[in-house]
Amino acid sequence: MSERDGNPDESTPERGVDRGRRRFLRLAGGGALGLGGARVGYEVTGYGRVFGTNLPEQDLAPLAARRLDTHPFDLTAAGTRLRFDGDAVTLHAADGDRRTTVPVADATPDEAADAGAAYGVSSPLRALSADLDALDAGDVAFEFLDTRAFFDRLADARTRPFTVATLRGEHYRQPSATTVRAFTGRDPRDPEALVDGLADGFREHSHFDVTRYVVGLLQDYLLFDTVPLRAYDAESTAFHTLLDGSTGLYCWEYTVRAIEAFHVAPPHRQTAPVLGAIVRDDRHNHMYAALASAVRADGGLVVPMTFLDYSHSTMYDTYRLRWAFGDGVDAYDDQHRASAIHYSNA
Numbered sequence: 001m002s003e004r005d006g007n008p009d010e011s012t013p014e015r016g017v018d019r020g021r022r023r024f025l026r027l028a029g030g031g032a033l034g035l036g037g038a039r040v041g042y043e044v045t046g047y048g049r050v051f052g053t054n055l056p057e058q059d060l061a062p063l064a065a066r067r068l069d070t071h072p073f074d075l076t077a078a079g080t081r082l083r084f085d086g087d088a089v090t091l092h093a094a095d096g097d098r099r100t101t102v103p104v105a106d107a108t109p110d111e112a113a114d115a116g117a118a119y120g121v122s123s124p125l126r127a128l129s130a131d132l133d134a135l136d137a138g139d140v141a142f143e144f145l146d147t148r149a150f151f152d153r154l155a156d157a158r159t160r161p162f163t164v165a166t167l168r169g170e171h172y173r174q175p176s177a178t179t180v181r182a183f184t185g186r187d188p189r190d191p192e193a194l195v196d197g198l199a200d201g202f203r204e205h206s207h208f209d210v211t212r213y214v215v216g217l218l219q220d221y222l223l224f225d226t227v228p229l230r231a232y233d234a235e236s237t238a239f240h241t242l243l244d245g246s247t248g249l250y251c252w253e254y255t256v257r258a259i260e261a262f263h264v265a266p267p268h269r270q271t272a273p274v275l276g277a278i279v280r281d282d283r284h285n286h287m288y289a290a291l292a293s294a295v296r297a298d299g300g301l302v303v304p305m306t307f308l309d310y311s312h313s314t315m316y317d318t319y320r321l322r323w324a325f326g327d328g329v330d331a332y333d334d335q336h337r338a339s340a341i342h343y344s345n346a
Contacts, residue, residue: 054334055307061142063341064292064305070135071344073165075266078120084166089128091119104129105136124162124268131163131294134301141297143304147330150291150306151192154272157295157304161273164294165266167303168275169344172260175239180261183243189265191274191291198258199313199329201242202249208315209248251287254310255279256345258289275343279307279331282339288312288331290341307331 074083080099081092087106091099102115102125113126134140145153180188183205184197237253239260249257259276267273277290288309295302309331 053337055144055332055336055338056334058337060144060305060338060341063338064142064144064290064303065138065140067341067343068135068140068167068303069343070132070166071168071170073162073168075162075165075268077124077268080119080121082121082124082162084128089116089125091116091121105132109133127160127296128162128166131160131301132166135163139300141300141302143302144332145304145306146332147195147291147306147308150293150304151272153304154293154295157297157302159273160294160296160301161266161268161270163301164273164275165268167292167294167343168263168267169277169342169346171345172256172263173238175260175264177264179239179243180264183239184261188261189269190271191262192272194261195291195308195329198261198310202254202257202310202314205242205245206247206249206254206314208311209250211248249311249314251309251311254314255287255289258308258310259345262291277305278342278345279336279338280340280342281337283337286311288336307336309336 070086072083072085074081076082079094081094081096083090083092084104088101088103090101093099099119100115102112104112104125107115107129109126109130112129113122116122116125143153177188180194183201184194185200186193186197188194237247237249237257239257241247242257255278259278262274262276267275272293274291274293277292279288279290281287288307288311290305290307292303292305295304308329310329312331312335313329
């Protein structure tokens with residue numbers, strides 16, 4: 001039967017290529033771990049033990065600053081809607097009528113505060129104006145901490161939730177708070193609790209996708225990315241689909257799903273305002289998450305940052321290795337390094 005009949009013959013080039021790829025996966029899959037073993041060994045070195053470096057040893061500030069940028073936001077505080085377009089904040093009443101526009105990027109902090117005083121938002125506008133000046137001048141200090149120290153730092157600091165709002169990157173899905181609560185068993189407004197809740201949820205509702213790891217070895221290191229084998233591993237990994245069973249996830253999905261969860265609640269409604277970022281490790285072909293905030297200290301803007309790896313925490317559970325490696329969530333250690341830090345999922 002011909003393709004014109006609407007039922008292409010299996011001997012057509014496209015179908016033949018598909019069958020060839022599937023056959024290759026079946027035949028090569030069993031030997032992939034052995035053939036890729038040398039490359040795997042290469043990947044797990046380079047954290048400072050053999051050569052290379054790791055997060056506590058790296059000069060991370062240039063990486064963290066390189067792509068840090070402001071983005072629009074739309075939030076409601078004190079009954080007033082604040083819509084920031086990158087330069088100005090437009091204030092709207094509860095009924096949607098525009099009240100005024102405040103050019104926070106050009107105004108002084110006092111001018112911005114005065115403009116927002118009548119609407120109960122003088123404090124957010126003052127803080128945002130001051131921090132935009134610092135961001136524009138590149139006058140930002142970074143602090144890199146383990147997870148416990150990160151949240152201790154925020155508990156004792158003057159946090160800047162509206163600055164966190166503009167620093168949150170774009171192009172992430174927005175799962176519902178109900179879905180994230182069901183997945184994690186935690187209140188999405190409490191990011192410290194969410195750290196462990198996500199680990200529990202991923203262990204219960206997912207597993208580290210070793211099949212995709214093997215396919216990745218085949219595609220990247222044996223076929224030099226000439227055959228798109230990864231297409232055969234694709235499945236929906238959105239949050240609402242994860243509640244139905246144990247889905248195979250890879251480092252990219254663990255990272256992006258975690259950031260989506262941390263972004264569900266607006267920063268000024270969180271117990272500690274946070275933003276997520278994607279950390280890329282080209283040396284080890286790996287991705288994991290960073291969690292950051294914004295605080296004022298000694299008159300300057302400071303961005304504390306910690307690191308989380310939910311693919312490791314899930315893999316240690318899947319293969320019953322927690323007794324040897326711990327829970328694997330806190331990634332600010334000598335087992336991780338960074339090549340780039342991306343705040344937007346693009």
